[in-house]
Amino acid sequence: MDKSLFWATFVTVFLAELGDKTQLAAMTATARSGALVTVFLAASAALVCATAIGVLVGGALFKVIPESVVKYVAGAAFVAVGLWVIVKG
Template structure:
């Protein structure tokens, strides 16, 4: 098995940007402040993210055997748009928007 460095760096940069400032990073920050044990939090979070990534890779490999890539891209796009509209709906229906 060889490494495709272009795919490696694309994956790294995409996930690095996507994870920066998200709820996982905030949870890790909170856990470090509570436990005062950054090494344990780092190792636990690293293994958790590696496991979640492995599940995604295995599931993605399985799904791509049966579903064409363009259908997966359309499905992912619709899911992200749907989540965005749901989030907007929740914000506006809760009255959290300043008028």
């Protein structure tokens, strides 16, 4: 296993997930139910499934489309969403 890739991915995903709607949904579910372990396990399983889909799609995508194109499109999509949030927010 590539340790530097592991930690770079861990830090990137961890920082991206802090304070997002997934975390807010987990906090809300916990506050409503009081079931810390159940909410933790369900949220963890959901994140694992979503990540697995991302990894599988990413692996297939990079076989068909050059990495530079995928990075450009992903970056443009993030900018577009940011602008949309500023304009509509």
